[in-house]
Amino acid sequence: xxxxxxxxxxxxxxxxxxxxxxxxxxxxxxxxxxxxxxxxxxxxxxxxxxxxxxxxxxxxxxxxxxxxxxxxxx
Numbered sequence: 133x134x135x136x137x138x139x140x141x142x143x144x145x146x147x148x149x150x151x152x153x154x155x156x157x158x159x160x161x162x163x164x165x166x167x168x169x170x171x172x173x174x175x176x177x178x179x180x181x182x183x184x185x186x187x188x189x190x191x192x193x194x195x196x197x198x199x200x201x202x203x204x205x206x
Contacts, residue, residue: 133164133194133197133198133201134147135148136148136181138156138158140156140158141160141171142157142160142161142188143157143158143159143161144156144157145157147194147198149190149191149193149194150181150190152172152177152179152181153175153181153182154174154175155172155173155174155190155191155194156171156172156174157170157171157172157173157195157198158170158171158173158174162177171174172191174187174191177197186199
């Protein structure tokens with residue numbers, strides 16, 4: 133999806149969802165104390181381009197594409 137690695141969590145990637153709207157996904161594998169987790173983060177500049185509902189839909193669409201790319205046979 134054209135992502136680039138980031139230094140966040142145990143694994144992170146920045147994906148250009150739209151030309152001026154990157155999305156960062158940070159994943160944590162978890163341990164005995166904390167369960168695995170994930171965060172979806174937008175740059176603060178997204179407020180100048182999209183409203184909250186559109187940001188939510190955009191994150192959902194990109195997440196679905198990531199899941200489909202990870203499991204192409206599913």
